[in-house]
Structure formats: structure tokens, C-alpha cells
Amino acid sequence: MSREAGEIEQKYHIPTVSLAGSNVVSFGLGANFQYNTGMPLRFVGVPFPFSGQPRSVLASYVHGKDTVSGAPFMRAIVDGLTKPLSARENLSGPSPDAPAAEPRMLRPDSQDNLQDLFRQKGWTDYNPVILPTPERVAAMLKGTSHAPDEVVKSAAGTFGSRRPFTVEKVATIAVMAGARPEYLPVILALSTRVPYQDSTTSIAQMVVVNGPIRNKIGMNSGMGALGPDNEANAVIGRSMTLIHKVIQGYVEGVTGFASLSNPLRYDNLCFAENEEALPPGWQPLHVQLGHQATDSVVTIFTGWNFINSTGWVEQHYAPQFLMRDYMSSLSGMGATLIMDPSVADLLSGVQGFKTKAALGQWLSQNVQKTAESYWGNSIVSSMLAPLARQGLKPYADWLGVTGDTLIKPFANANAIHAIVTGGKTASVWFATDFMPDRGTSIDEWA
Amino acid sequence: MVSVLNPAIATRFADRVPLAPRLSTLEGKTIYLVDTDWGGMQQNDGILEEIQKWFAQNIPSAKIIIKIKAGNFVTDDPGLWKEIAGNHGDGVVIGVAG
Structure with missing residues (x-):
């Protein structure tokens, strides 16, 4: 979704607010911004899970708090579209927060200390590794x-x-x-x-x-x-x-x-x-x-x-x-x-x-399997239901049938x-x- | 003492891209609520419709249009972005990712 929001902002200069569940919003604000988009998109967060929730719960999210800012949800959306840009949001060109360069060799150390270092850095599967001399x-x-x-x-x-x-x-x-x-x-x-x-x-x-x-x-x-x-x-x-x-x-x-x-x-x-x-x-x-x-x-x-x-x-x-x-x-x-x-x-x-x-x-x-079981799988539903609604067969045929129809x-x-x-x-x-x-x-x- | 090669990858942060200028007000503006179709059938409709209701009650002069992205949640829909720009869309709320 960051890709689409970025395209709307950058190519068409239309202010955009991205809605994301609290389960993944930190990716949009963190690693995806730093490494992929370079654009500090304005996110408003909804509690997770929101899929499968009844309408009354979804309404309570909209009338509740933005999980990112803590502000009222709709106030956060209005602010996202109207609040003037900060210096950080106006920045263009190379990131001022460039990560440190990685040397080809690590500083010599004992085998035990290097094993600890590799583990702490997340370079292992938590079994000891063979040290790459x-x-x-x-x-x-x-x-x-x-x-x-x-x-x-x-x-x-x-x-x-x-x-x-x-x-x-x-x-x-x-x-x-x-x-x-x-x-x-x-x-x-x-x-x-x-x-x-x-x-x-x-x-x-x-x-x-x-x-x-x-x-x-x-x-x-x-x-x-x-x-x-x-x-x-x-x-x-x-x-x-x-x-x-x-x-x-x-x-x-x-x-x-x-x-x-x-x-x-x-x-x-x-x-x-x-x-x-x-x-x-x-x-x-x-x-x-x-x-x-x-x-x-x-x-x-x-x-x-x-x-x-x-x-x-x-x-x-x-x-x-x-x-x-x-x-x-x-x-x-x-x-x-x-x-x-x-x-x-x-x-x-x-x-x-x-x-x-x-x-x-x-x-x-x-x-x-039954049509309702088929569409009950959220991966199928996410990937294929939109295409079915756009008329792609045979999926379109399976949308219009009763739930107990075998497909x-x-x-x-x-x-x-x-x-x-x-x-x-x-x-x-x-x-x-x-x-x-x-x-x-x-x-x-x- | 042991000398070893460094397995870490030298990453590069993405170049910064500024956001679009913001609106001074939403009064009288056209705001598109774009359903990315993440999560399957009727997952996002409810939230976007509740947002639309809130605008109707609180900023009634704003024109709120709900659109469903073509393709599915992993595909792009450049035609829709063009349509929004061509129809003088002033702002977009897009979601919901989860």
C-alpha cells in the first residue's frame, strides 16, 4: 500500500493518508520508509484485528483512537490531509541517516566472543556457526x-x-x-x-x-x-x-x-x-x-x-x-x-x-469443496475475489452461487x-x- | 584471536522523497477513499463507509467518493490514480493494510 500512496503523492501531488492495522504499521513507518519508499508517509492506524470484525466494531475504530498518534481517529485523518509538512517531510535527496558502512573484515577476537557477536547480530539460526575465516x-x-x-x-x-x-x-x-x-x-x-x-x-x-x-x-x-x-x-x-x-x-x-x-x-x-x-x-x-x-x-x-x-x-x-x-x-x-x-x-x-x-x-x-469454504480462506479471498468481481472466470461464477454449492x-x-x-x-x-x-x-x- | 569476514550487507537507505503539499481545509474538497481490497471480501468496506458517514456528519461540504482498486491488493492501479487526478481529487485516504 505504501507503493500506491507514494505514487499518488509523488506523481499526482495529491495528499494521501494510509490506513493500516496496528500489526504492520511499524513496517510502513520504519523499514519500508528507510529502505524502500524514502517517503515519510502519513499513516493512521486501526486496532488489529479488523478483518472478520462486525460492523459495530469497525464503527468503534473510526470513532476511537488512531493507534499511531493516539489522537482521535478522524482527527488524525483530517490532520494527515491538512497539517502543513514538517522539515522532515519536505526532505529530498540522499537520506541524512545513512547506515554505517560495513567493513570486509571484523575486528579479530576470540572464537567465543565472535560466536556471541554473530548471535547478537542475528547472523545465526541460534546454532553455532562455522566462523568464516x-x-x-x-x-x-x-x-x-x-x-x-x-x-x-x-x-x-x-x-x-x-x-x-x-x-x-x-x-x-x-x-x-x-x-x-x-x-x-x-x-x-x-x-x-x-x-x-x-x-x-x-x-x-x-x-x-x-x-x-x-x-x-x-x-x-x-x-x-x-x-x-x-x-x-x-x-x-x-x-x-x-x-x-x-x-x-x-x-x-x-x-x-x-x-x-x-x-x-x-x-x-x-x-x-x-x-x-x-x-x-x-x-x-x-x-x-x-x-x-x-x-x-x-x-x-x-x-x-x-x-x-x-x-x-x-x-x-x-x-x-x-x-x-x-x-x-x-x-x-x-x-x-x-x-x-x-x-x-x-x-x-x-x-x-x-x-x-x-x-x-x-x-x-x-x-x-463448498463455495463458502473456498472464499472463507483469506488468501483466496484477497487474491481472487477482486478478480472475480471484475468478471474473471471461473472465479466470477463461484461468487454468485450459494455457499453450499460444491466447486x-x-x-x-x-x-x-x-x-x-x-x-x-x-x-x-x-x-x-x-x-x-x-x-x-x-x-x-x- | 581469530580474523573473520563480515557477513553483514552494506545497506543503503532510500533517497528521501517529499510528501505532496497539504490542503488548507477539507471544506468543499473531493476526497477519495480507496479500498485496496486487502484481506478479501468486505474487509475494508465497513471502515471506509464509516469514514464516509463521519464526513457527512462533520464536514458535509466535502465530497467523499469510495473507489475499489482494480486487480487485487498486490497489483497497482495506475488508471485509478489518473482518474482521481483527472477528476480533481483533492485528497486520498487509502487502506486498509494489515
């Missing part, structure tokens, strides 16, 4: 052909604020996470995707690696693929956490406001697809996304939910039926099924799904993905609402 970073840099001073990306901060970082910074973080030099191309590819998506909701990321590098660096796509018992999976996932905190600059309550956050963020669900165990006709994820089978690719998924099949596939209830049932609790915007190779074999060999796309098509046609929420079969991983010791699977990006080349960072 020049020797260790130099050894790490042998994992890539890129120059240490090459800028990987500039707009790396939340909402794309300027936080330029180099190959050497990523190598430093890779050392801290405990990576081996051969992991560095994967970690560099991951770093190109910052800023990772954050939300006040419990959003999380999932990292999937495809192609020859999986086996070259010893990633696990077999038994225990989603667990903690593999060095490469664990360390690459940890690197992403550190990239999020150190490079992107994510600080809860400053640049991010996740109310509950998500335990999946601890290691970002980092694993590899078991390409060797795919049934005939089932393409690896990266090939489905347009890459060559011989490419090494990292794909970052974003989502919220991770529903466990709990047990194995029963003979009397085909796996796609239970997947259909579980997926009816998901939003419908997209889904990724993560399944053991044994489940993929049953789906392909017994149930006749000769491609991943065929399974997606069947689920798109068979998952159902097929996964209208886009192509948004249903399948990944095969695991060790064939149980025919288990997960239904998730994780949605992929287009996949990033790892080879370019070798």
Missing part, C-alpha cells in the same frame, strides 16, 4: 568459477530494497552454515531468489534440487529424504535460512511480521527428487518447468500446508482418492504432492496415470505438481499447497 572462505570460493567481488544481486532486501551482495558474501554464509565447496553453486543459485516471500501468515519455502548435481554432492532423494539425516540437504537448507536473515535482512518485528511463522522454515524442506525412481513417462520437476534433463536446477516453492498421508496406501482405497480428500482442505491456488516412489508406481502402473500431468488433471476434476477449486490442472522422493520403505506421501518458481540454473554458478 579468510582461509575457509577462500576454500569455499573454489566451488565456483565466479569472481568473489561479482555482485549477485542488488535488490535483495524485503520488497526489493537495496542490499547488494557479492559472491564472497554468499561464500561467507556458506562457510557459516557448514557447507562444502561443492555445495556453493546450489547456494549461489538459491541466493539469486532473494527476497524470499514473507507474510504475516505462516508462509514457508521448500527447496527442491534436480539434475546431475544431486548425486554429485550427495543429496538425499532416497530413504529419509525429508528428514535431517543428510549433510547436503541439511546444510543447503540451513544456508537458505542464513541468506534470508543476513542477506535479505529479515528480522521478525522489523522487516517481517509473521504472527505464528512456520516450523517448516527451520530447514526450508530441502531435498532432491528421486529422478531414477520415476515411473516411465513421469518427467522430473525441472524438465516440466522447461529445463533440460541434464541441467542442474534448484526450484523454490512457496506455500503454507504440509499434510501427511499418515499411513501407507490401502488396497481398497486408491491413493488418488485420499489425495483428493486431503486436498479439499487446501486453497485451490496450487498444490504439490510429494510421494514415495512406491506411490508413484501404484499411480502409474495400477491406476493408469502415465504422466504427472494426468494425475494433476484428475485431481483438478475431482477435488471439491472444483483447482481450476488450473497445471498448478498441481508431483515430486517423487523417498526410499520405498512405505507407500506414503504428502499433500501440500506449495507452488514452485520457474527453477534456477545451478550450472551457471558452477
Whole structure:
């Protein structure tokens, strides 16, 4: 919203007041102003939560106090539009509060003191890190052909604020996470995707690696693929956490406001697809996304939910039926099924799904939920209800029906993905609402 | 004693941009209340309509127009900003983010 308010103020010279819930207004007044807009927008705050409140409560907010200034709410709005600008609000050009430059090296200290410093600065996941000595970073840099001073990306901060970082910074973080030099191309590819998506909701990321590098660096796509018992999976996932905190600059309550956050963020669900165990006709994820089978690719998924099949596939209830049932609790915007190779074999060999796309098509046609449950999800409601009101089908059709009407929420079969991983010791699977990006080349960072 | 590289990123603050000059009064002015459509259906309507009611009672000479942004809360609507400017909109209240 700051972007829109800024555009109205700057381009059209129309005074504007921004309304925000007390849960996020400090971001608009703080980090977003300092790093992104540079414009000290005038905010008026309403108590949180305001969504889901009855009209009488909303009326009491308007007749109550502005949570920013403490003044009567409507007085704050009138003042926001009429009170003459202060010197601070009139300022243009470089910020007078420029942050201190960061030296390449820290002041030498004992290992214990440096561990304390890293923890205090928010450069850890609260486990001890490997201290990035020049020797260790130099050894790490042998994992890539890129120059240490090459800028990987500039707009790396939340909402794309300027936080330029180099190959050497990523190598430093890779050392801290405990990576081996051969992991560095994967970690560099991951770093190109910052800023990772954050939300006040419990959003999380999932990292999937495809192609020859999986086996070259010893990633696990077999038994225990989603667990903690593999060095490469664990360390690459940890690197992403550190990239999020150190490079992107994510600080809860400053640049991010996740109310509950998500335990999946601890290691970002980092694993590899078991390409060797795919049934005939089932393409690896990266090939489905347009890459060559011989490419090494990292794909970052974003989502919220991770529903466990709990047990194995029963003979009397085909796996796609239970997947259909579980997926009816998901939003419908997209889904990724993560399944053991044994489940993929049953789906392909017994149930006749000769491609991943065929399974997606069947689920798109068979998952159902009521219209009121569909629109009751605030992410769906925020993203799609406005488009539905503007006539976009099929969403427009689902707005006009009675609440108990059954709809097929996964209208886009192509948004249903399948990944095969695991060790064939149980025919288990997960239904998730994780949605992929287009996949990033790892080879370019070798 | 150990020497280590500094992992911190040298950030840059955004260049400052001044706000638009403020109005001397809201009497007789046209104020747009823009619904960003954050939060889904009917989340912001109530607050904006209550604001509109307050203006009707307290500054009745102000013309208050409620508009819903096109797209959804993450998309821009430059057409609406142009429309507001073209229709001599004097002020905007936009929200609600949460």
C-alpha cells in the first residue's frame, strides 16, 4: 500500500493518508520508509484485528483512537490531509541517516566472543556457526568459477530494497552454515531468489534440487529424504535460512511480521527428487518447468500446508482418492504432492496415470469443496475475489452461487505438481499447497 | 584471536522523497477513499463507509467518493490514480493494510 500512496503523492501531488492495522504499521513507518519508499508517509492506524470484525466494531475504530498518534481517529485523518509538512517531510535527496558502512573484515577476537557477536547480530539460526575465516572462505570460493567481488544481486532486501551482495558474501554464509565447496553453486543459485516471500501468515519455502548435481554432492532423494539425516540437504537448507536473515535482512518485528511463522522454515524442506525412481513417462520437476534433463536446477516453492498421508496406501482405497480428500482442505491456488516412489508406481502402473500431468488433471476434476469454504480462506479471498468481481472466470461464477454449492477449486490442472522422493520403505506421501518458481540454473554458478 | 569476514550487507537507505503539499481545509474538497481490497471480501468496506458517514456528519461540504482498486491488493492501479487526478481529487485516504 505504501507503493500506491507514494505514487499518488509523488506523481499526482495529491495528499494521501494510509490506513493500516496496528500489526504492520511499524513496517510502513520504519523499514519500508528507510529502505524502500524514502517517503515519510502519513499513516493512521486501526486496532488489529479488523478483518472478520462486525460492523459495530469497525464503527468503534473510526470513532476511537488512531493507534499511531493516539489522537482521535478522524482527527488524525483530517490532520494527515491538512497539517502543513514538517522539515522532515519536505526532505529530498540522499537520506541524512545513512547506515554505517560495513567493513570486509571484523575486528579479530576470540572464537567465543565472535560466536556471541554473530548471535547478537542475528547472523545465526541460534546454532553455532562455522566462523568464516579468510582461509575457509577462500576454500569455499573454489566451488565456483565466479569472481568473489561479482555482485549477485542488488535488490535483495524485503520488497526489493537495496542490499547488494557479492559472491564472497554468499561464500561467507556458506562457510557459516557448514557447507562444502561443492555445495556453493546450489547456494549461489538459491541466493539469486532473494527476497524470499514473507507474510504475516505462516508462509514457508521448500527447496527442491534436480539434475546431475544431486548425486554429485550427495543429496538425499532416497530413504529419509525429508528428514535431517543428510549433510547436503541439511546444510543447503540451513544456508537458505542464513541468506534470508543476513542477506535479505529479515528480522521478525522489523522487516517481517509473521504472527505464528512456520516450523517448516527451520530447514526450508530441502531435498532432491528421486529422478531414477520415476515411473516411465513421469518427467522430473525441472524438465516440466522447461529445463533440460541434464541441467542442474534448484526450484523454490512457496506455500503454507504440509499434510501427511499418515499411513501407507490401502488396497481398497486408491491413493488418488485420499489425495483428493486431503486436498479439499487446501486453497485451490496450487498444490504439490510429494510421494514415495512406491506411490508413484501404484499411480502409474495400477491406476493408469502415465504422466504427472494426468494425475494433476484428475485431481483438478475431482477435488471439491463448498463455495463458502473456498472464499472463507483469506488468501483466496484477497487474491481472487477482486478478480472475480471484475468478471474473471471461473472465479466470477463461484461468487454468485450459494455457499453450499460444491466447486472444483483447482481450476488450473497445471498448478498441481508431483515430486517423487523417498526410499520405498512405505507407500506414503504428502499433500501440500506449495507452488514452485520457474527453477534456477545451478550450472551457471558452477 | 581469530580474523573473520563480515557477513553483514552494506545497506543503503532510500533517497528521501517529499510528501505532496497539504490542503488548507477539507471544506468543499473531493476526497477519495480507496479500498485496496486487502484481506478479501468486505474487509475494508465497513471502515471506509464509516469514514464516509463521519464526513457527512462533520464536514458535509466535502465530497467523499469510495473507489475499489482494480486487480487485487498486490497489483497497482495506475488508471485509478489518473482518474482521481483527472477528476480533481483533492485528497486520498487509502487502506486498509494489515
